[in-house]
Every structure is written in C-alpha cells, then in structure tokens.
Amino acid sequence: MGIPKWTIKGIVDDFDECGCCGRRGLKRTVALMPLDADGNEDGSVVYYGTSCAATALSWTQGKVADTARAAQAERDQRDDYARRMISIYAPVEFAPVRDKARVYYGRNQSQRDTGVKATEEVAKLLAEARATLADTTIGPARPWRIEDFRRYVVIFNRDGGISLVRRVPEEEAKRQEQAAAAQRRADEIRGSVLVVAALNAEAARDVAYADELTREWNAKAWQAAHA
Ligand SMILES: [Zn+2]
Known part of the structure; x- marks a missing residue:
C-alpha cells in the first residue's frame, strides 16, 4: 500500500x-x-x-462514513472545548492580574506554586481557542468573540447540580416571562436560578459551575459588550 x-x-x-x-x-x-x-x-x-x-x-463506503464521523466528532469536541475556554477566560483577559490568577488557579489547583504563570496560561488558552474556532479548513469560522456570547438561564437543583439550561430570549417580554417561570421552577424544587453569558449552552454550564469571581467577570463582560 x-x-x-x-x-x-x-x-x-x-x-x-x-x-x-x-x-x-x-x-x-x-x-x-x-x-x-x-x-x-x-x-x-x-x-x-x-x-x-x-x-x-x-x-469501503462504510469505512469512509465511520472515519468521517469520527473526524467530525473530534472537530466538534475541539470546538466545544474552545467555546468553554473562551466563555470562562475571555471575560478575565483584561482583569487585574490578581483576579486572573485567582480564576486560573481556582480551576487548575495543581499548578499553583509551580511557576506556571496564570497570565501566560490564560493568554495561551485563549489564543488556541480562538484559532480553533477561526479555523476555516472545512467550513466557515465559528463565533468566538465576547460580542458573540448569548445569555443562558441556569436552574440549579437543591443539591447544586444543574437541572436545566435555556437560552434567554432577546425580546424583553419573553425574557421576563422566562425569568418568572425559571424562578417558579427553582422554588418548586428548592433550587436557585442564575443567568450567565457564554458561546453556547455547554459552555454556559461551565460558567454556571465556576466560582463567584469568574461569574462576576462574566457578568461585567456581558454588560460591557451590550452597554
Ligand atoms: Zn461523486
């Protein structure tokens, strides 16, 4: 061969x-x-x-189809990972070094005090993630900017697990209706409601589970992009 x-x-x-x-x-x-x-x-x-x-x-056609599906699944996974990294770290990109370090080491505990610099790691993660989504080898670039973030309402159950993630509608009346319904649902299950901004629903879960500082910067980034 x-x-x-x-x-x-x-x-x-x-x-x-x-x-x-x-x-x-x-x-x-x-x-x-x-x-x-x-x-x-x-x-x-x-x-x-x-x-x-x-x-x-x-x-054989079967081998082509299987290989193509596997290659596509791998691409989709890389894209999803990139969306998660951007949704978490892009909002802290221009945050004070102290906040950036707290966010980074909070998610990468084992790298604390090892000489790994949070500022450099965040810059590297973001550059890789942006390159992944901007890659047009087999199709158009995927959205990757903070301006491309969408808001998601996240309902937590009483154990702190996520029970539901839904895109927040653009329209104000629908948004309020959804917020009220989410609060009712959270009350029923004795959970809580959170609104986060992210590139997709999967990334929104990551942001919702993140620490308070990450979520604070997430909210600031959304406001700054829509001021
Ligand atoms: Zn042909």
Whole structure:
C-alpha cells in the first residue's frame, strides 16, 4: 500500500454537491484534504460524496462514513472545548492580574506554586481557542468573540447540580416571562436560578459551575459588550 492521497477531515451538511462527479442534492459530503508524496496536507479541502470518497481512498463506503464521523466528532469536541475556554477566560483577559490568577488557579489547583504563570496560561488558552474556532479548513469560522456570547438561564437543583439550561430570549417580554417561570421552577424544587453569558449552552454550564469571581467577570463582560 502506498501513501494515501487524501485524509478525511470531517463530514459536513452545508455542501450538497460532490466535487468529484458533480452529483447534487447529497445529504452530506466528506471533507477530503489532499496529501503530498510525503503524506503532508497540501492544498485545500474538497467535498466528495461518500461513494466518490470511497473510490478515491480505495476504501469501503462504510469505512469512509465511520472515519468521517469520527473526524467530525473530534472537530466538534475541539470546538466545544474552545467555546468553554473562551466563555470562562475571555471575560478575565483584561482583569487585574490578581483576579486572573485567582480564576486560573481556582480551576487548575495543581499548578499553583509551580511557576506556571496564570497570565501566560490564560493568554495561551485563549489564543488556541480562538484559532480553533477561526479555523476555516472545512467550513466557515465559528463565533468566538465576547460580542458573540448569548445569555443562558441556569436552574440549579437543591443539591447544586444543574437541572436545566435555556437560552434567554432577546425580546424583553419573553425574557421576563422566562425569568418568572425559571424562578417558579427553582422554588418548586428548592433550587436557585442564575443567568450567565457564554458561546453556547455547554459552555454556559461551565460558567454556571465556576466560582463567584469568574461569574462576576462574566457578568461585567456581558454588560460591557451590550452597554
Ligand atoms: Zn461523486
């Protein structure tokens, strides 16, 4: 077996035309990256239907579909991790060093007093997360700025676990209706309600579970972005 000419980067549903045979109306296509003779990524991604991708790789369609799904799941996981890091740390990026250090070491207890500098780590985490979401290898960039944060109402149960996360509606009347319903629900289960800002609902859970200082900066960042 020679070096394969392609590597599978993911599977997308925003391209419905096979870049190989031109067939249209495909439910999803496989993102293939060309490789040079040494096996390095070389050029830009093409989108093939599963059957043309299978021919190009000399694989079965089943193996193509499985590999593409796994590659996509890995990308989605990286994106989710990036959204969580940005939702936690972007609001403290310009906070006083003392606050930044408290937020960082609060989440990374084992690095306290090891010489790992919180300021540098936060900058590094944010740079990596932004690069992940700005990456357009197989599709458009994903939102990553504080201006892209949305608000989420989080209901905690009485044990401190999250029982529900819902996006806060833009419209004021609907927002108030949701806030009242959330409070009623929290009262019923003897829990509590919190509103946090984040890039998605998964990241909102992280912010909601974070310490008070992280949530304080989260609220400040939301206000500053919507002043
Ligand atoms: Zn095709």
